[in-house]
């Protein structure tokens with residue numbers, strides 16, 4: 001199973017970033033006082049499980065738990081239940097327990113995830129496997145674009161056909177104009193005469209346009225890192241949070257999810273199912289990650305989130321993720337609710353939320369751009385997760401986003417499986433589109 005954590009350069013601000021480079025580094029040591037005995041969840045990690053490339057040697061950090069020599073066998077359960085003061089802690093999934101003082105406080109009922117059943121983790125799928133899925137997913141968008149270059153010469157007709165294909169792929173007028181101008185310049189400068197070679201130049205041009213969207217999601221800079229996830233109904237928020245959480249667990253992270261979609265029946269259960277899923281073959285968490293869910297069906301989403309951030313701080317969580325209910329940006333009262341959730345997070349932790357992520361369905365083309373604009377205006381987005389790029393004819397929308405509202409794309413999704421959500425690479429995307 002892949003992961004894509006990479007340690008940042010050693011510094012006081014050491015954190016972890018999601019990159020496209022594979023499982024290349026260990027999660028950085030947090031900075032607990034060395035004299036404090038490590039809690040169970042911070043059991044030293046066997047270096048063998050976390051290969052570090054020679055090119056990036058780790059600095060000596062003797063006090064850091066993750067760097068400490070590990071015992072030969074570390075019998076760490078897949079998911080450790082946090083030791084909570086909550087009375088419901090003994091039950092795997094307990095009914096909401098009313099907080100004694102604060103009336104709307106949601107129950108903190110930990111979800112005990114099953115311990116690893118199978119000792120045989122699946123082999124980590126290679127990035128190559130991902131690239132072929134990405135290519136396959138973008139085939140509908142790419143085929144009409146690539147078809148343009150089967151013409152016999154580079155002339156106005158070729159550029160007109162390309163313009164039409166870009167517009168049909170929902171690249172949008174601005175990005176299309178930009179790409180055509182840039183391409184013509186590259187053709188002139190390189191004195192290219194073969195239409196097939198123009199395709200290569202378009203890959204370069206598109207990569208450059210998309211490059212500003214390529215940015216890693218950082219984990220580890222804050223305690224905890226608080227993320228708020230928003231989007232329209234059915235965009236793939238819960239699924240994406242589930243996939244993200246799986247990767248965080250595999251990287252030894254303590255994750256607290258806030259089911260801030262309090263009107264959805266079984267929101268909690270849906271999150272729990274995803275948190276447990278791994279390739280459909282059971283939990284395969286290596287190490288000491290654990291997940292917990294805060295929910296209160298029918299409660300105030302802002303109160304649930306507030307409670308989750310406070311609980312996350314109290315329990316020493318690494319990441320708190322708030323899953324909000326889907327809404328259209330035109331539903332102004334619901335957009336106000338999101339603003340309130342964001343304000344309330346800041347009350348619980350002054351520098352939070354650290355990430356406001358919009359999940360957009362890539363299959364909606366220009367509509368996705370409209371959503372990015374509207375949610376960004378309301379919430380000042382920090383990143384995007386673009387889902388459902390599999391089978392879409394509208395994959396050009398990423399170019400439109402890059403040109404018109406360049407919010408970083410942390411992840412793209414090409415399917416419903418765990419490994420179908422991966423970090424975004426501008427060049428990979430351009431190559432897959434025009435392959």
Ligand SMILES: Nc1nc2c(ncn2[C@@H]2O[C@H](COP(=O)(O)OP(=O)(O)OP(=O)(O)O)[C@@H](O)[C@H]2O)c(=O)[nH]1
Nearest residue numbers: 233234235236237238239326387388413414415416
């Ligand atoms: N084909 C495909 N389906 C996806 C992808 N991501 C999510 N889905 C599916 O999209 C559907 C909706 O996903 P959810 O995660 O429930 O969406 P949501 O945004 O949480 O929905 P609401 O809570 O109703 O707003 C599910 O059937 C997912 O399996 C993807 O990348 N590709």
